[in-house]
Amino acid sequence: MLPRPRSGSSLLRSHSRTPRILGVATIAPLFALLTSGADAQPVGPVLLEPVVVTGSVSARALADAPAALSVVDDEALRASGPMVNLSEALGRVPGLVVANRSNYAQDLQISSRGFGARAGFGVRGLRLYTDGIPATMPDGQGQVTHFDLAGTSRIEVLRGPFSVLYGNSSGGVIAAFSAAPTARRAGIDVDAGSFGLRQARAHVEAPLGDGWDLRASVSDFEIDGFRPHAQAQRTLGNLRLGWHDAADRVLLLASDITQTAQDPLGLTRAQLDADPDQTTSQATTFDTRKTARQSQFGARWEHRFDAAGPLTDSALTGYFGSRGVTQWQAIAPATQANPQHGGGVVDFDRGYDGVDARLTWRWGGIELVTGVALEAQRDERRGYENFIGSGTTQLLGVTGVQRRDESNQVRTRDAYAQAELPLSEALSTTLGLRSGRVDFTAADHYLSNGDDSGALRFDYTNPVAGLRWKVQPGLTLHASAARGFESPTLNELAYRPDGQAGFNDALQPQTSRQLEVGARWATGGVQTDATLFHIDTAREIGVQTNSGGRSTFQNVGRTRRNGAELDLQWKFAVGLNGQLALTWLDARYADGFLTCTAVPCTTPSVAVPAGNRIAGTFARSAFSALEWQPWAAQPTRVALEWRAQSRTAVNDVNSDFAAGVGVLSARATHHWLLGDGGQRLELLVRVDNLGNRRYVGSVIVNDANGRVFEPAPPRNALLSLRWNMPW
Numbered sequence: 001m002l003p004r005p006r007s008g009s010s011l012l013r014s015h016s017r018t019p020r021i022l023g024v025a026t027i028a029p030l031f032a033l034l035t036s037g038a039d040a041q042p043v044g045p046v047l048l049e050p051v052v053v054t055g056s057v058s059a060r061a062l063a064d065a066p067a068a069l070s071v072v073d074d075e076a077l078r079a080s081g082p083m084v085n086l087s088e089a090l091g092r093v094p095g096l097v098v099a100n101r102s103n104y105a106q107d108l109q110i111s112s113r114g115f116g117a118r119a120g121f122g123v124r125g126l127r128l129y130t131d132g133i134p135a136t137m138p139d140g141q142g143q144v145t146h147f148d149l150a151g152t153s154r155i156e157v158l159r160g161p162f163s164v165l166y167g168n169s170s171g172g173v174i175a176a177f178s179a180a181p182t183a184r185r186a187g188i189d190v191d192a193g194s195f196g197l198r199q200a201r202a203h204v205e206a207p208l209g210d211g212w213d214l215r216a217s218v219s220d221f222e223i224d225g226f227r228p229h230a231q232a233q234r235t236l237g238n239l240r241l242g243w244h245d246a247a248d249r250v251l252l253l254a255s256d257i258t259q260t261a262q263d264p265l266g267l268t269r270a271q272l273d274a275d276p277d278q279t280t281s282q283a284t285t286f287d288t289r290k291t292a293r294q295s296q297f298g299a300r301w302e303h304r305f306d307a308a309g310p311l312t313d314s315a316l317t318g319y320f321g322s323r324g325v326t327q328w329q330a331i332a333p334a335t336q337a338n339p340q341h342g343g344g345v346v347d348f349d350r351g352y353d354g355v356d357a358r359l360t361w362r363w364g365g366i367e368l369v370t371g372v373a374l375e376a377q378r379d380e381r382r383g384y385e386n387f388i389g390s391g392t393t394q395l396l397g398v399t400g401v402q403r404r405d406e407s408n409q410v411r412t413r414d415a416y417a418q419a420e421l422p423l424s425e426a427l428s429t430t431l432g433l434r435s436g437r438v439d440f441t442a443a444d445h446y447l448s449n450g451d452d453s454g455a456l457r458f459d460y461t462n463p464v465a466g467l468r469w470k471v472q473p474g475l476t477l478h479a480s481a482a483r484g485f486e487s488p489t490l491n492e493l494a495y496r497p498d499g500q501a502g503f504n505d506a507l508q509p510q511t512s513r514q515l516e517v518g519a520r521w522a523t524g525g526v527q528t529d530a531t532l533f534h535i536d537t538a539r540e541i542g543v544q545t546n547s548g549g550r551s552t553f554q555n556v557g558r559t560r561r562n563g564a565e566l567d568l569q570w571k572f573a574v575g576l577n578g579q580l581a582l583t584w585l586d587a588r589y590a591d592g593f594l595t596c597t598a599v600p601c602t603t604p605s606v607a608v609p610a611g612n613r614i615a616g617t618f619a620r621s622a623f624s625a626l627e628w629q630p631w632a633a634q635p636t637r638v639a640l641e642w643r644a645q646s647r648t649a650v651n652d653v654n655s656d657f658a659a660g661v662g663v664l665s666a667r668a669t670h671h672w673l674l675g676d677g678g679q680r681l682e683l684l685v686r687v688d689n690l691g692n693r694r695y696v697g698s699v700i701v702n703d704a705n706g707r708v709f710e711p712a713p714p715r716n717a718l719l720s721l722r723w724n725m726p727w
Contacts, residue, residue, distance in 0.1 A: 115171020187724030196224030454503025557591030
């Protein structure tokens with residue numbers, strides 16, 4: 001589907017309440033069950049495919065989607081944790097890495113087939129959406145803290161060539177959608193867990209009559225963290241108001257989030273080996289921390305025309321919002337003595353907005369979507385010293401003298417088209433094109449350290465073509481090819497590598513050529529989804545220099561990614577379900593280049609040979625699940641989950657790696673119907689990292705200070721109670 005899926009309520013319609021993606025187990029027990037007596041058990045209901053729209057012109061069964069596409073439903077979200085982070089549930093999607101840094105001062109580390117792996121903070125290289133509203137800014141940076149997972153009915157994850165139709169920085173697409181209320185209900189959720197995790201959530205929803213419906217929720221989350229100086233608090237509110245009649249559907253959305261978080265920073269290799277539960281001393285010395293606030297409003301209007309002509313549907317989406325961040329960093333006062341330094345406190349206020357308009361046409365069996373999209377981002381960016389005074393009276397970790405004052409702006413203008421044409425009863429083709437422009441401008445108002453003003457413009461055209469062949473009922477093959485585009489972000493363009501003032505106008509966008517072939521097969525209680533892919537990238541963006549608190553970036557040449565993905569889901573018998581997701585990714589630099597590995601470094605001098613692994617990528621990862629409902633008459637489910645990943649390079653020179661690991665978890669759920677009034681009480685108990693493995697949860701790629709390792713929590717438990725009732 002093109003950039004704005006149809007609506008939250010129509011994104012996905014499940015044909016069965018059977019959860020599509022279930023719990024987890026080790027591979028050995030999984031295959032033992034496959035080969036020992038399972039055929040003697042009665043076969044349960046067939047796993048039916050949900051209906052999806054991402055990657056296609058119109059809604060279709062998942063089995064008919066012409067791309068690598070996975071779906072995580074609300075039951076999987078509810079069973080995976082407190083519904084705070086996408087990392088809880090999306091680890092079961094092949095090809096996708098969603099690493100929880102266990103540091104709420106930074107966002108999750110998300111990559112798809114290696115796109116986005118370079119991000120040291122936030123999300124790069126992916127398109128993120130909530131109910132069709134982008135969570136990725138025009139420059140390619142994104143964040144997911146405002147995702148309302150408790151109100152989400154489905155998350156669709158699109159990988160591969162068709163993601164390029166979503167525009168700039170679309171190495172993959174993650175789209176979350178809510179559903180229209182069908183009954184008047186209210187509820188309260190309470191979560192309590194290890195390391196001071198506590199959360200309370202209240203929600204109310206109702207169809208209001210005359211086509212109106214409403215859902216509102218508010219939650220408060222707090223955690224102390226398993227490392228010192230890692231406390232965080234988040235308050236999130238969401239409002240969804242819908243209206244529909246025979247020909248129109250309108251959706252109004254509002255969200256607001258405030259978050260404060262201490263930043264424990266990463267660990268060096270020596271610190272990690274000595275004690276993975278420690279926090280580096282710079283974190284407490286400089287009181288590293290971050291505050292963030294964001295408010296967003298969006299609306300979508302869909303209209304269905306009569307059947308008199310080829311124009312069948314229209315959709316208009318608009319949104320606007322504001323985001324403000326203040327972050328106190330661990331930068332020494334001596335470093336800030338450099339007159340060009342922007343200070344140790346980052347402070348910015350961002351306004352953003354966008355509009356997308358599209359039309360759907362049909363002539364016989366031909367379907368066509370055409371549209372235009374405009375997006376804008378305006379940052380008022382300031383910097384301050386993180387100290388006051390000097391000598392024995394010096395205070396660190398405070399807001400001092402101003403050192404930066406800039407107005408940055410990014411605008412995108414895009415036009416797109418996607419057509420699906422039947423070639424025969426079993427064979428169809430999809431053709432698409434997205435063409436756009438990205439404009440960057442910076443106006444520097446603090447000129448005592450030079451004028452960092454500048455402007456750049458990048459134009460791109462992304463074509464994609466695919467074939468889908470329904471070989472027989474239950475078996476579909478697909479193949480596709482595309483060219484992708486990813487611009488540098490504002491942060492990556494901010495400084496020149498020669499130390500002079502001004503934009504880094506030598507930095508160019510990276511482009512990719514992607515090929516994919518895949519097969520989906522469903523029979524009885526088994527569903528299989530397998531994909532092979534090859535990606536060549538030109539002008540890959542990487543680190544060039546680190547000096548005086550300024551990081552600069554360069555185009556490091558070509559990279560190559562080859563990979564395979566497998567998603568297997570099986571109903572072994574009544575009450576026994578499993579999933580196995582495997583990913584193999586060989587992501588390497590095809591060209592050698594020079595880089596910096598320490599601070600200060602004004603000229604790249606360390607060789608990165610061709611053939612080195614792209615930092616932050618995993619050659620192998622796996623997820624397996626086994627869920628058992630022991631008593632058919634009782635709504636009790638128990639499950640084992642197993643996640644594994646190979647080692648990953650922490651820098652481009654591949655001088656150190658975070659070790660591979662396999663982690664086992666267990667969960668149990670049960671719900672009670674209370675009385676005859678329709679009240680429901682749901683219990684979730686989870687224990688993650690049952691073996692108490694000490695491992696690295698994520699890495700800060702190419703961190704110039706060597707603090708690259710972000711350890712994962714030891715064994716931890718969660719207890720959730722969720723009560724709701726009609727009203």
